Amino acid sequence: MSARPLPRVQEYTKAFWEGVKSGKLLIQRCRSCGSYQHYPRPGCASCGSRDLGWVESSGRGRIYSLTVPRVVIGDQKAFEAEIPYVLAMVDLEEGVRILARVTGYSRPEEVSIGDQVVFEPVDVGGFHLPYFKKA
Ligand SMILES: [Zn+2]
CATH class of the missing domain: 2.20.28 (Rubrerythrin, domain 2)
Structure with a gap:
């Protein structure tokens, strides 16, 4: 990998x-x-x-749109072990949109547009990324 x-x-x-x-x-x-x-x-x-x-930010938002990668394309082999995962555009309460992973669901199919989510940073090898989890 x-x-x-x-x-x-x-x-x-x-x-x-x-x-x-x-x-x-x-x-x-x-x-x-x-x-x-x-x-x-x-x-x-x-x-x-x-x-x-x-x-x-309050860290609170709603899912505006989402995608669930299920195959690896191009040079994205590093993410192969993590698929399928939820990648979403989240509308924050402050009115800006952020692209982030969403966690906290048993299966990606359970995630819906409009779901409330909250910010939760995740350490990926010493670097922290802005993830969101189910509220
Ligand atoms: Zn200005």
């Missing part, structure tokens, strides 16, 4: 990853226009300002 690929931490994503590691889901908030955004970017997607701060 090949090594699982991990995110490459950038200067403007460092606070996000450190937050996940410490159990906090941080999202960016623009100090100029007040917009929340995720994924982390060096500038505000709404107004272009580079004056961004971080706020802690």
